[in-house]
Ligand SMILES: Nc1ncnc2c1ncn2[C@@H]1O[C@H](COP(=O)(O)OP(=O)(O)OP(=O)(O)O)[C@@H](O)[C@H]1O
């Protein structure tokens with residue numbers, strides 16, 4: 004599905020990603036873990052062409068997407084759910100969704116505004132509300148819904164659990180599981196390593212812009228060394 | 243002061259306000275979306291006026307006025323689109339000084355081209371026969387064309403309000419103002435959207451020039467004289483706010499009318515005083531900072 008080959012990404016002079024390679028197979032959920040500032044967001048921004056890598060290649064389904072602009076990469080079939088409160092706060096919830104649907108015109112796939120509202124019934128009551136007034140969990144629904152409307156082959160989720168109440172994190176777990184059942188490929192960046200390792204098939208661990216480990220998630224979760232590195236308390240990784 | 247004087251003064255204040263709004267709206271739209279102060283906006287306005295005047299020199303028949311009203315904005319919008327693609331889009335990420343220099347150079351280029359095409363002599367555009375008489379308003383006779391200008395300003399304000407609030411294009415423009423990256427990730431070609439916004443803003447300037455042309459002489463200086471007052475109006479209203487531009491224009495129209503009535507020799511200074519007072523109280527202008535409607 005996605006193949007990242009030795010990319011080097013910079014912010015101005017600072018060399019952030021130093022030869023990152025990563026692969027996601029069709030239908031796979033891959034976790035991207037690492038401490039603050041490791042380069043998880045930068046990896047996603049590199050894929051999306053927001054901070055294009057200066058060296059290396061990125062290919063989606065065999066077709067090179069390196070050097071394309073962001074909207075072309077989106078149209079190639081990648082949905083991006085950025086971290087933080089990145090909804091269009093001046094627009095209503097419904098306008099946010101309609102805008103995404105308009106941008107996705109011509110795509111084929113199961114996702115329509117109706118189906119997104121079915122998945123997140125809460126958004127129906129909120130449809131007339133300014134998106135800037137939503138809670139963190141509600142914004143997460145909206146961001147996810149907006150990305151799904153693209154009918155993407157691959158979904159990039161950047162720290163979706165950040166700032167969510169535990170109940171909502173459980174909901175998020177169910178949503179991601181459901182998307183996995185629908186054969187969507189997912190790259191999931193997380194600080195919450197136990198959440199990510201619980202749900203993903205494989206994981207990569209980034210450190211200072213380089214991949215340090217990669218292995219099936221169960222293996223990562225069971226390794227004492229990795230758990231200590233990620234700071235996971237052994238009790239929280241059950242299953 | 244009797245009632246008739248008040249009505250007449252009020253209407254001329256509204257006419258001033260209307261022509262100010264017609265020019266300032268595009269300036270404010272462009273600033274709101276692209277964060278660029280387009281010094282060449284007045285020159286684009288002048289192109290609209292020249293276009294109208296040239297059309298009349300060619301024939302002088304009334305229906306060409308309506309054609310000009312339609313085609314002048316498109317002509318100027320096309321100039322704006324070319325300028326955006328070749329110059330402006332390269333400097334959105336740069337600091338304000340660089341942007342100012344680029345729009346200033348655009349101003350110089352366009353002014354020179356205008357001199358080459360139209361020379362230094364002043365042209366004039368006629369009012370169409372259907373609008374050249376006087377109309378009765380509130381018991382007084384008032385030039386019909388002035389009322390038409392007021393109507394154009396109101397229509398333009400409503401159209402912009404509807405565009406930004408009610409249409410997909412408007413939502414995208416507002417989304418692009420807030421977070422262009424996220425909009426691009428949703429599949430919008432943001433570069434092209436910005437070109438379109440600049441073309442619309444330029445088209446509004448061209449429309450303004452075409453509407454105002456029959457009221458004054460069309461000459462190489464008209465762009466410069468208008469950009470300062472348009473800028474003041476946009477700043478008073480809050481750069482980027484269309485409603486603010488409307489309020490700013492109304493305020494300046496009233497200030498100017500009152501000034502001319504009581505202290506004619508000081509009137510030109512009043513609009514600067516108004517700007518200073520507003521900015522001292524509210525540095526972001528009356529309607530704040532964001533692009534709104
Ligand atoms: N716009 C920027 N300009 C300069 N440096 C940046 C910029 N954004 C991020 N960085 C730097 O790049 C490095 C990687 O940042 P990145 O945001 O990718 O980390 P992350 O793994 O997503 O961290 P977090 O878990 O905190 O979100 C950090 O050292 C950060 O300081």
Ligand SMILES: [Mg+2]
Pocket residue numbers: 043044045086161162
């Ligand atoms: Mg991050």
